[in-house]
Amino acid sequence: MWAHYLPRLVLYVAIGSVLVGLDVGLPRLLNAYLVQILVFVACNIVLATSLNLINGIAGQFSIGHAGFMAIGAYATAWLSTTHGQRLLAPYEGQRLEPLLIVAYLVVLMFLGGLAAALGGLLIGLPSLRLRGDYLAIATLGFGEIIRVLLLNLEPVGGATGLRGIPQYSSLFLVLVAAVVTVAALHNLGNSVHGRSLLAIREDETAAEALGIDCAHYKTSAFVIGAFFAGVAGCLYAHYTQFIHPRSFDFMKSIELVLIVVLGGGNLRSVILAAVAITLLPEGLRLVKGALHLPFDPRMAIYSALLIAAMLVRRERVLQAVLPGRKGGGLRE
Secondary structure, three states, X not given: OHHHHHHHHHHHHHHHHHHHHHHHHHHHHOOHHHHHHHHHHHHHHHHHHHHHHHHHHOOOOOOOHHHHHHHHHHHHHHHHHHHHHHHXXXXXXXXXXXXXXXXXXXXXXXXXXXXXXXXXXXXXXXXXXXXXXXXXHHHHHHHHHHHHHHHHOHHHOHXXXXXXXXXXXXXXXXXXXXXXXXXXXXXXXXXXXXXXXXXXXXXXXXXXXXXXXXXXXXXXXXXXXXXXXXXXXXXXXXXXXOEOHHHHOHHHXXXXXXXXXXXXXXXXXXXXXXXXXXXXXXXHHHHHHXXXXXXXXXXXXXXXXXXHHHHOOHHHHOOOOOOOOOOOOOOO
């Protein structure tokens, strides 16, 4: 029995060792700006793979994923600024403080994920009868409702944003969260639950005829995807130490949809697309400065990439990088 799980255990230990090495070595080799970019890459991997569960595997079309991220970010940031520092203050400077901070952040991630999952349940249940464009409009409205509410809620900063968030997150913890998310969603996709979602994506009527509870599985896709988005929001807030409703606007949701579309719904390709789309704006900042452009070229390039992804078949989007890739998640 143990021999069956030994290779997987060795793999997890190796991944953990690599992550510890990166956490120790990269901050010494790279400046704070580059480390922050790596943190954003890992956060986008969590967000994109969780959205891929909804859009790619379940075949729904959500463009309000940034709203789930905002719920997790604001809920946990408010808890940290109002109660967290007071709870950890007696242990400041003691040997157990780093372990307590990690344990506290894990609890925050769980609570932020639960808060976002509740939002996923609220949007999932009323949208069971919606498909395609109608579902996209419903999720878009949900994301905008969350943003407007945050703009007007004074306890979380309102239009000025929420400042003074303690920096409990780190590159290592964000990378661990990304690895755990990818592993969990990979296993989910290969499970009976994942196969049921694929059946619903391909033909919901046929899936119902086979006895699959489509309402249950579609709602669960929103809830699970929202949970991981809330986790990403928690990690993002506790690294940047400042959040604003603009950070979770419509363009953030479109960025995540673009990643999933470029990845074709395939988990490995979505991860690659998340890395590319996160690094692209930083490279374009350098281009804008070098050429002294009077406008920001990022939005134009985002739009061109999205159009190109829609025109090109999903099997050919990343064919140059992944020549042997089969299958995909997005319907033609």
